[in-house]
Amino acid sequence: MKIKIYLFLFFISLKCFSQTENSKINQDSIKKEVLNEIVITASRRSENLMRSPISIEQLKSAEAKIMGSPSIYETLENVKGVQIITPSLGFKVINTRGFANTTNVRFAQLVDGIDNQAPHLGAPIANALGANDLDIDKIEIIPGTAAALYGMNAINGLANIQTKNPFDYQGISIQQLTGVNHVGNTDRFSPKVYSQFNLRIAKTLSSKLAFKANLSTTGGTDWVADDRTDLAPNANASTNLFGADNPAYDEVNGYGNESANRKTLNLNGKNYVVARTGYRETDISDYEIKNYKADLGLFFRPKKGHELALTYKTALINTVYQRSNRFQLDNYTLNQFSADYHTPVFQVKAYATTENTGDSYNMRSLAENMDRAFKSDNQWFADYSTAYKNAVTNGATVADAHKIARTTSDNGRFEPGTDAYEAKKNELTDINNWDIGAALRVKSTLVHGEGLINWDKAFTSFLEKIDAKLLSGFDYRNYIIVPDGNYFINPESDSENLTYQKTGAFTQLTKGFFSDKLRLGATIRMDKADYFDAKFTPQFTAVYSPKKTLNFRASYQNGYRFPSIFEGFSNVNSGGVKRVGGLRIMSDGIFENSYTKASIDKFQAQVNSDVNTLGLTQAQAIEKNKNTIQKNPYTYLEPEFVKSFEVGFRGMALNQNLFIDADFYYNSYKNFIAQVEASIPNTTDPSLIPTSLYSRTTQNRYRLWTNSKSKIYNYGGSLGLKYRFDQTFTALTNVTYTKLDRTDDKDGLEDGFNTPEFNINGTLIAQNIWKNLGASVSARYQNNFDYVSFLVSGNVPSYWTMDAQVNYNFKKGISAKLGGTNILNKPYTSILGGPSIGGLYYLSLVWETSKT
Incomplete structure (x- = not known):
């Protein structure tokens, strides 16, 4: 507590000094920054942040660089509404609005609009295939369902990392970040060196041709679980x-x-x-991290407003990954090829991502x-x-x-x-x-194509006359899995790859009323996946802006999530339990003939208790408790479904130096995709079934993907404030409240909410305190919460932590940043079964040939 008071007094004294020296500084400093800010992710078209019809958060590269986190991706932990869990130092998972887990298939992650998921997981391996810090321009996050515009199972939210175009940002940039963790004998390791290296090269070859190349390496010793x-x-x-x-x-x-x-x-x-x-x-784990990624892009502008981008990305991953078990990813590779051609009227995009799990294994x-x-x-x-x-x-x-x-x-x-x-x-x-x-040997490919048409650019005069905008889009996706005989099989043909296809299309209409002070929008989307009927997703939005600095918004939308490849098609034998995908083609007959593990465990425990405490024979105890065993009531997979209602406000106050962003939402979910464990006895004689289910050797045991029968409701809200004292000092704070309201028809299969009720962040930033010296300090708190997973369930303790940094910009494009995360080195865990996270202290040096 004393440290926090000293830091506060230190910054206040600096503020007083700065105000004395800079008394003539214009206090109207946040107006231009916020009022003119443009976002593209919320509506898939350029629009003003203040008038976005749904909640959207934005983290700009320049802002992230003056925060205490060592990377821009990790700085997202300070963004309003965002929850980050840490299964590994080299693996962080983004989530919003509840139901978090280490394989977050409900939250999509894009880089320049391109999905960077690992195909067989249906979720990204953190930022492994993402952009490096030197190439990130900004990150936009939609907290809440984005399914109406993006499909791709984004029912909890979506992050879009936008990179720097080489036509606009040229030069060579080099970053070396060297740090140390495992300080203070908090685990089995003495202090260990942590290192990140980033390189970016971008150059225009002519007025029509440019290229860029990026390289990143990360090495160190992971946190210990x-x-x-x-x-x-x-x-x-x-x-x-x-x-x-x-x-x-x-x-x-x-x-x-x-x-x-x-x-x-x-x-x-x-x-x-x-x-x-x-x-x-x-x-059995050495906890060594060695991650590499690189990308190369060629950009061609045949005429004004037209651009073709051809990009290749690759990643090599060596880190720990957590799902229902802990995995060592070893020589795990991802490759991605993409082509994107856009004009003012239309955009077409195609990409393919390949995955090879290399020498990875299940711990x-x-x-x-x-x-x-x-x-x-x-x-x-x-x-x-x-x-x-x-x-x-x-x-x-x-x-x-x-x-x-x-x-x-x-x-x-x-x-x-x-x-x-x-x-x-x-x-x-x-x-x-x-x-x-123990080997994990999966090879898979994701092929994706999509297109957008801006009708208001094609028919400008008509749509401008009625003050309307019209956007349409389509997408196609195909997952291709090579059957390996352990993780995946093709139930129809051992000699052919397993495929799983999805298609979707949407149309969005927005129209202004009352001199554009009121803007209404409607979107309708259709999605069709193999093995499922077509699903329709509507979205309705309204934005009321009595003035530029006051904006009220409301929206209602539905969202669907189709099963991932693993949920639909897995076929894993593990320790005598077979994990089987929930599609009928994979699990035909198992649901109808099995008994739930929960009832079998209760039956076995009661039999043992009666033998030990009542003196019954085993046969007598089995007969006494046989009615405890219950048939499996679940059946084959259906898509998840969410209905979401949201209201929000963005505005400015206090002479336009205070930016306010608030939202409140209410969601209802059904058909949660979850797992149930069940067994089929090795007998068809009803009288022998209890005896067969008492012994593990006389039953076939399964873990099946199915749908929970529960209906789940949750609500929450967040408040973000940004206040600019002057050109030197800025204060940021946000509070996020996330609450599981109730669960109807509770059956125990509903996914764990796995989210703290309160998440609070606060940051004080000081720029140009003295010459080119800057600093910041951040504090973050979250309360304890229940965590449910197949690895472990229990309560995650509350924690608070602090990050801080001091930066200095030298001449000739060199900048230095000395900082640390969890600077008080108070170990905490973000998930059960995951590692204990201590302090990381680092020095980052960046050299740029030109400002980017």
């Missing part, structure tokens, strides 16, 4: 074995001791749930199959039983007997750090079958 909370604390509650004495101990960031790796053993008349030992992530599968490679499950549990009984015979307590049994059964297992372990790891991570190996 080492949560040792027991996920099965009550598995042996009926025998009073808890904590370190629990033989089913399953820590969050320990793998190979999950539900699929446990077995119920009857030892001396008692039933005990026992898990294999597994491995901690800290023992959980590695851990459980490392255990099995040394000793099979059957042999290990048999050895455990024998060792336990011998220990009890020799006078050991029950708790000690379990520890002795584990130590005895684990004798000879592969130990991390040994040559034997490394050799076996290399072998397992090259086996593309998660029942016996």
Whole structure:
């Protein structure tokens, strides 16, 4: 708290000094900046930010450079309404308005209007294929559904990163950022060096031809994930074995001791749930980050207003990625080829993205199959039983007997750090079958084409006469997956690639009334995907502007999200559980003949309790509790659906030095795409089904993509303020409130809301304090929230953190920035199962041959 007070007094004293020296500065300093700001993402056409019909946030490169974050992408954490979660130092996920997760398929991310998702995931690998800092002009974010104009499943929001055109921004720019993290012995590492290098070259070759090239490298040591909370604390509650004495101990960031790796053993008349030992992530991951990306673009302007852009992008990724398991991405590559031709009247765009997961692997599968490679499950549990009984015979307590049994059964297992372990790891991570190996081997391609027509540019006189604008567009997308036999199969033909196609089209009409003070808009969109009927998405907007500095807006729209490739077509064997896509072509017959895992777990636990506490035989306990088992009530996938209503205000006050942006929304969702675990017994005799479902060895276990039966409602709002004291000092603050209202027909499959109720940011920026010296300090707070995922569920603690930087612009185009994130080095986690995030301190040097 003292540090915050000192910083505040320091900036106030600087402000007083600056006002004395610059008393004649024009205080009307924010007017030109805001009133003339143009955005293109909200309506897919250029329009004034103040009069945008829906909420849109904007982060300009120049503003981001004077914030404490080391990159522009990370600065988004300070933008109103934006939530960023961090599964890895090299992997940050953007979300808005709730239902966040590490594979955020409800939020789209574009670069110059081009989707940069990894095709088989249906979501981007953070900014891996995005632009580097030197090439970013600005980032526009739509918080809330953008499906009416963009389709592509953008029902929670959309970010569009806009880069610098080489005709407008020429020269050579070089950035080297060197930093250090893991400071203060907060985890297993001593301080480690972190490095980012960015290069941009842009030049016009003639009045009609220009090119640009970008290169980025990132290297360092990742944050450590080492949560040792027991996920099965009550598995042996009926025998009073808890904590370190629990033989089913399953820590969050320990793998190979999950539900699929446990077995119920009857030892001396008692039933005990026992898990294999597994491995901690800290023992099997080296946490090294090595990421690279580059792009090359050629730009041709045959005549005024016409431009053809041909671009190639590539990325090589080596970092940790989190989904329902933690993955090590190793030599993971993405490549993208795009062509974009636009004129005042029309635009056509086509691109293809290819994905190759390289040598990546599943940490959980590695851990459980490392255990099995040394000793099979059957042999290990048999050895455990024998060792336990011998220990009890020799006078050991029950708790000690379990520890002795584990130590005895684990004798000879592969130990991390040994040559034997490394050799076996290399072998397992090259086996593309998660029942016996750990490799992730996916090759996929996304092909996309789209076009836009500005009818008001083609028929200018007529549409200007009626004060209207008309825009139409279409798009086509095809996902192409190479079946690998583990992650994906083609159920129709093993020799052909799996394809999944989507098409869409929209028309948007806006019209002005009362001398354009009132502008109404309507959009209708149609989308059609393979295996689904066509869906129609309307959007209605209104903007009322009694004056330029006062703008009120309202909108209503629907949005659909079609299943991603993984949700529709996955076919993964993992630890005895088969994860199956929810389309009928993949899971035909499973839904109708299976029983839910939730009811089976309850049934098994009650049987064990009755054996241990009531003295029943296992057969008697099964008969007593057989009605606990429930048939699977779910069925094949349908698209998600959202209805959203929003109102907002943008305006200026206090002599136009205060910019105000506020919004409030209410959403309702249905058909959430989620997962249910279920089993089919290895018998068709009704009388034998309970006995079959009591043992894991006599059932086929599945994790199925389906739709929740719940209807979910959430609401929220945000308030952003920007106040310019003078040409030196600016204060920014925003508050975001996000609330899960209620859930009707709650069935437990609804996606985790995974969003803090309050997210508060505040920044004080000082420019040209003395000559070319500038500085800023930011503080960020979010309250605790419930987090639900298949990896782990629980409560994410609240946290607050501070970023700060000091920058100086030297002569000859050289600038320096000394800064840090989480400068107080108070570790926090943004998601359960993810890493503990500490302080990162850095020095960034940029050299530019010309101002960009």
